[in-house]
Amino acid sequence: MIIAxxxxxxxxxxxxxxxxxxxxxxxxxxxxxVLLYVPxxxxxxxxxxxxxxxSMGHAALYGVGAYTTGVLVxxxxxxxxxxxxxxxxxxxxxxxxxxLTTQRIRGDYLFIVTIGLNFIFLDVVNNSTWSGxxxxxxxxxxxxxxxxxVTTPAGFFxxxxxxxxxxxxxxxxxxxxxxxxxxxxxxxxxxxxATMGLKEVPIKAGIFGVAGAMAGLSGSVLAYxxxxxxxxxxxxxxxxxxxxxxxxxxxxSVSGSVLGAVVLIAVPxxxxxxxxxxxxIGGVLIVVMMLLRPEGVLGSWPAAR
Amino acid sequence: MVVQNICVxxxxxxxxxxxxxxxxxxxxxxxxGPNGSGKTTLINAITGIQAASGxxxxxxxxxxxRSVPRRAELGVARTFQAIRLFQSMSIxxxxxxxxxxxxxxxxxxxxxxxxxxHRETAQRQARAEVLMSxxxxxxxxxxxxxxxxxxxxxxxRVEICRAFMAEPLLLLLDEPMAGMNPFETQELSExxxxxxxxxxxxxxxxxxxxxxxxxxxxxxxxxxxxxxIIEGDPRTVQSDPAVVEAYLGVE
Numbered sequence: 157m158i159i160a161x162x163x164x165x166x167x168x169x170x171x172x173x174x175x176x177x178x179x180x181x182x183x184x185x186x187x188x189x190v191l192l193y194v195p196x197x198x199x200x201x202x203x204x205x206x207x208x209x210x211s212m213g214h215a216a217l218y219g220v221g222a223y224t225t226g227v228l229v230x231x232x233x234x235x236x237x238x239x240x241x242x243x244x245x246x247x248x249x250x251x252x253x254x255x256l257t258t259q260r261i262r263g264d265y266l267f268i269v270t271i272g273l274n275f276i277f278l279d280v281v282n283n284s285t286w287s288g289x290x291x292x293x294x295x296x297x298x299x300x301x302x303x304x305x306v307t308t309p310a311g312f313f314x315x316x317x318x319x320x321x322x323x324x325x326x327x328x329x330x331x332x333x334x335x336x337x338x339x340x341x342x343x344x345x346x347x348x349x350a351t352m353g354l355k356e357v358p359i360k361a362g363i364f365g366v367a368g369a370m371a372g373l374s375g376s377v378l379a380y381x382x383x384x385x386x387x388x389x390x391x392x393x394x395x396x397x398x399x400x401x402x403x404x405x406x407x408x409s410v411s412g413s414v415l416g417a418v419v420l421i422a423v424p425x426x427x428x429x430x431x432x433x434x435x436x437i438g439g440v441l442i443v444v445m446m447l448l449r450p451e452g453v454l455g456s457w458p459a460a461r
Numbered sequence: 462m463v464v465q466n467i468c469v470x471x472x473x474x475x476x477x478x479x480x481x482x483x484x485x486x487x488x489x490x491x492x493x494g495p496n497g498s499g500k501t502t503l504i505n506a507i508t509g510i511q512a513a514s515g516x517x518x519x520x521x522x523x524x525x526x527r528s529v530p531r532r533a534e535l536g537v538a539r540t541f542q543a544i545r546l547f548q549s550m551s552i553x554x555x556x557x558x559x560x561x562x563x564x565x566x567x568x569x570x571x572x573x574x575x576x577x578x579h580r581e582t583a584q585r586q587a588r589a590e591v592l593m594s595x596x597x598x599x600x601x602x603x604x605x606x607x608x609x610x611x612x613x614x615x616x617x618r619v620e621i622c623r624a625f626m627a628e629p630l631l632l633l634l635d636e637p638m639a640g641m642n643p644f645e646t647q648e649l650s651e652x653x654x655x656x657x658x659x660x661x662x663x664x665x666x667x668x669x670x671x672x673x674x675x676x677x678x679x680x681x682x683x684x685x686x687x688x689x690i691i692e693g694d695p696r697t698v699q700s701d702p703a704v705v706e707a708y709l710g711v712e
Contacts, residue, residue, distance in 0.1 A: 341550075
């Protein structure tokens, strides 16, 4: 069994790594899109699945990363690695700020408040000159020259694969550590966690920071990949889509986050005729899932049962 | 630990009205009283869950307005009358979380798996296994199972282990024998001193069962309607007419 599992994993890894050679440009494009959503779903899952915080504005953190890259590339030239880092940092700080300012708001109230924050973000980028208002920022040059040169579709595939893998590894490291148990303690019973000396506010803020950094990194790659950023890429529909990925894939599970991104991005994309309905398909899947398997396909949250 | 003149109000209702108690270092001090006499409120006030007036001193330090986690860091640990384990975690993970205040490697350090963090975790796990072994084979073989799947009595044992894991200065046990059958109660009243020998601590034991108090406590306080009506050694206290009336009812 163990050998079979390793063989499957190695074959899977080889196929993924050779995908640019094996597949059509279209398939490669869709796969890159899926990979860009993986860090978002992973971050949302850390927040909602493992820490139990109902946050519904993840697209705003994604947008902060993308716009940071857009603005930096068109105004200041600090090189690609620094731009990626700055975008991750900006989104991490935003996440931290959101968590600290909403620390007194719980449960479904926070869900509503974070939708509001997503709208505020959209209003700001829609009405500012630095963000190109409703049309967004264009002609974002792809990373060329220097340490990190990514200009081809295959290059973007590998870059987003690297970012997704990095985020998955970070998430696994957190979840397997004492920090992971602390997050789950705060989720399961905040009062008991407090009597053990676990401080809810910094734990939640830390997780929002980490998830923000992941979203910012992904947003930065997106900006380079598309060569443009606009408000429509970060609206509440996108937040909802990310939220659905986590519910369907599995609360609290890293592989569940990956599965959720695949199901909600690749499947509607390949079934072109239903693409307009991807949010709705996600909705139907959630209803079915809540009836049959409330913890999600790969979820590991017995409390949800 | 010294509690002086503590008062707690729930709206117009005074749940604790000027209660003063003292837990001598290394002792097991009992608190008894009928339902609604303020026993759990007293524990909530000491842990900081319930705001209270009066002074609480731990090892000479005034707890004042310190938060619940701050008090835990200073060395206050407790169990709950209605068992509260982290349902999604294994027995071992539940117990290990009790040691949070003792861990020198921070949460972020644990993510990076530094050698220090690794070593510390291994030491604490060995400690957790020693504490579990006090309960024989009740917990040890099951330590990787989810806490939610355990029997009632075993969940209580996990909660007690978790509280001892903090190596607290003061341990507050809120009716640890509640819901246990006579055999389990008898067992636990032998195991508590054993655990206290492994982890030297002062215990405040809130309990309903008189024979448990008689077996474990040298000093006991009797609460009734938020007031301490008498204190002393268990046998003298039990024969006091006021206690008989409040606790056992009037003939």
